[in-house]
Amino acid sequence: MSQTNASNQKYFLPRAGLEPLVRILRQRGYTVLAPTRRDEIISLAPVESADQIARGVHDHQDGGRYRLTQADPEIMFEYVLGADSPKRYLFPPELPLVELRVRGNRFVPTSQPPAIAQYAFLGIRACELAAIKVQDRVFGHAGQDTLCADAAEYYRRTRRQALVIAVNCTRPGGTCFCASMGTGPAATEGFDLSLTELRDGFLLTVGSQAGAALCAELEIRAPTSTEEGLAEMKLAAARSHMQRHLDTRGLKERLEQTIDDPNWERVAARCLSCGNCTMVCPTCFCFTVSDSSGLTDGVYGRTRRWESCFSHQFSYVAGSGPVRSTIAARYRHWLRHKLCTWWDQFGVSGCVGCGRCITWCPVGIDLTEEASRLGRHVPGAGVVPIPKAGGTKEALP
């Protein structure tokens, strides 16, 4: 994906033009990843034809609740993505890092570096582009420093050759608050092409040289001013239909003062510490690396897997035991990382307002609601400290 916003040239792509687009991408060697309907969710998956892209379906999302219903069969993108974001492909949930064999008295690496797929993301949203930008800062891209050099190589190479055809949201999900976070509902950067769906086709915006080159092969025409106006109206309506909000003014500063906030205990009574929120969050980057050894074959391996700050074991530090022993301490760490300390670490917000952590939380804990409560108690009027560890019965190792 090119970093430059080549032209912002606009075209009209008729509905029938989507199939040739998928075909051209595939001919160029891309694995096209698009929203598909899988069981009862919209899931980002490889498609061979535009027919496989989910259409005629609406999503209904709320805290801890996700349902799909039938809608106008002609309309394609009146839903947002389900639990999975491009994170699954750029930063896979499980990645073998190395395989070693014993030869004589030494270890010899016997694995090839993992194959790097050439992905074309079709139909991802503005918040997801913002999330990719956030993870770029974590794993490094285009010369940025990286947090974890070796494991990030896969990310960097996959990312460099990915192509993005974004879709602007005309019908935000029930838990979205991208407008508050300044990341959506329309994509403004980080795409090669973007589409806004109208009745007979799409208003197409060019975002990069690569996007412009693709356009040369598509059946497109100049848009009418009505089409452009309609697209604007749809996006304005989407912005005003956003059902959740987060007031970000002074939020970081407010959260800095919340170490002893009594609300952590209140939310910890509900939080299951299950980690769903971190798995689905498109910016969460935590992983664990574990080694394996075969029984007799002399093969040793090292694998990277998604991990979560909600896992008690994950906060275990050699010599001092778990550093976040209570659910309150773990929830506090999570929310403050997303909205406060991420700024210190990476210079941006760790939350892009996609709403996934709200929808996919089994008990429907709402980050926007929790964040708005925090740091508002009157100092001195009964602050409840986060309790120390101890007394909890733990499972064997």
Add this chain to the structure above:
Amino acid sequence: MLAKRPIPKVPPKSRLAVFKFSSCDGCQLSLLNLEEHLLELVDAVEVAYFLEARRRELPPPYDVGLVEGSISTPHEAQRIRQVRRDCRYLVAIGACASSGGIQALRNWADIGEFVGAVYPNPQYIRTLDTATPIAAHVFVDFELRGCPVNHAQLLELVSALLVGRRPNVPTSSLCLECKRRGLPCVLVTHGQPCLGPAVQAGCGALCPACNRGCYGCFGPMEQPNLNSLGDRFLELGASHRQIKHLLRMFNAYQEPFKQASDHHERLEQQK
């Protein structure tokens, strides 16, 4: 220059023993079901005692003892002490050994009534009032959860012990495995009660992959919040009785499940 060191002698193979207590044999069968890995296993260790697999019995001591089943008779309570003395590492495998298993449901009932109902001559039956996990009787070095145990975890356990590293067996929630696999959450998309958020990972999210809620055969995870999950099940329309039954299965006698099921039983009776 370093002096040439003598080449160490190949150590004798580690000796593995497998013991059965009150159980259905399913976990031992999981060992036998390792298929191609079974051959590797018998190459890697000396199977010194495993009655379900071979008649030959080699005398103790054993390096690793895998114990299936719970302690439910006076004789078993005696025998487990000897087994502990005979094994360097003692690993409880499966829900029965790590929590008491299904048979621990007797712990809420009158065992005398059961014995009378089942056996024509109950006077010959010698049984304890309770079925309890191995760790309630002797020190256990490690536990593998599950009903039955998971193949990959069994192999991981043995491979790790052979090279002297800590087995990589996570204690976090099943949801992490479920989400890594990219499965649609049955709780969020269908409103089905799923114990996953309170259950230890390890099975690879078998049940959610078949579109049904987890029923907890791996037992409680580290620090489960069963109060909150129970409240959520009630909101989804489950009754106290249903929640009690969900918790009183394979791992009913694991403390967090026991407490939560007792809580829902009290509320059920109040109604």
